[in-house]
Amino acid sequence: MIIAEQKEISEIIEMIGDHKKVLVIGCNTCVTVCLSGGAKEAAILASALRLAFRVRGKQVEIEETSIERQCELEFVDTLSSAIKDKELLVSMGCGIGVQTIAERFNHLLVVPALNTNFLGLPEKQGVWVERCQACGQCVLDKTGGICPISRCSKSLLNGPCGGSQDGKCEINKEIDCGWHLIYERLKALGRLEFLAEIMPIKKWSTSRDGGPRKVVREDMWL
């Protein structure tokens, strides 16, 4: 899922600026699961903002709501009545949610309350880790189900580099060396021969490097 975390409240206050009627919008999907932008967090942020503006002696109307998924137009459309008298929308969705709302209601300014971090999973309570960079050309079949693009700091395809020690990455002893993990997994699977092959040069054109991406499936067209 998409992992995100809330921005500093001071930054959100600055984005609101002099707007007087504000709607804070939560999203009930990924950012709810990663505890950063669901209905509960939207209510907490709205309360904190109301308090902050009151302390500053500013009259700002802050309301909050939450929708099932900010990245789907059907759900975003349900906001139509809630946004009617608003001057500014604060999205607590990921970057996709912010943009979907901005596209749908393009007469209003939409600002992000979250920083979108990565595609990953909760490793344990309160800790989320990255697992996929959406490179568009999956190689997990050759690496024992561990992604070298997202888990090696250099995205090497023929690692580990010379900076791997005690299973940790050279950049930080808190980070596992992705290629060490791959080595151990393939060894356990009896598939070390995978590592003797040179992994070919990657076509990064399927990644972000090829420009904004689009998936078209004509078989799904109505």
Added chain:
Amino acid sequence: MKTGSHLETLLGRGEFVATAELGPPKSADLQLIKQKASILRGFVDAVNITDNQTAIVRVSSIAAGKIAFDEGLEPIIQMTCRDRNRLAIQSDLLGAYVLGLRNLLCLSGDHQSFGNHPHAKNVYDLDSIQLVQVLKGMRDEKIFECGEEIRNSKKSDILEPRMFLGVAANPFADPFEFRVIRLAKKIKAGADFVQTQCIFDLPKFKQWMQMVVDQGLHEKVHLLAGVMPIKSYRVLQYMKNNVAGMSIPDDLIQRMKGAEEPKAEGVEVCCEMIRQLREIPGIHGVHIMAVEWEEIVPAIVQKAGLSPRPQIQ
């Protein structure tokens, strides 16, 4: 002969070679490059010109290499995958070749988080093994990575850059058993010579070397063993605690700690290491990494019995 490289000629003749390192300056300091070059001239067969080492901005390895070349050195241009995509890599290789440079060392490169621009975007379009593949393809297949022939137009001659290609190997990084597999991949990709990480732990290096010899890799590539003269035990302690992929024995730290003249002792340790490495079957030379201590290299070369260096008529 694959190239016009002096290093290739010497290794081909079976000479035990000596290489050193020249770190380019952190400013537009032409004189420093010339000064470092003049210290090393005549004492080693080739000199690595580092490429923004430890991810700190310096004079480019190709520019500094050209100056060193004009000063009479045989440069080995280091090229990392950190800062260049495949366009820049191939363009720089053509550039280095037309400037007369003939050796190139292919590296992944230290991650930018180590250096003075930790917020930079990194590249790693290729990894070091794929880099060797691309550069070998340019030399031997006379094609770019994309498959196009290296010529200006269909009617023009093919003019390919012919570089003697080196790689690094770190026998002390983990997983230990994988290190020889990785070296084999680098050789398969097209490496002509290898320079190892600096060796302080001789027993572990010998263990690695035995695996290299068992696989017959020493016959497919020229192996140059890395050594580093150290000025003080503190350097060893720092590296032991802070530099990933190093193996530093405690008794060496104690020896340096007990030395009355640490710098002289550091030179002695380095020369002893060179003599011992020279005895190991399959080692074809030494690479002396005197980081920011280039002026000590002539003394080491002489004391270790590596002087005079062979000349080619």
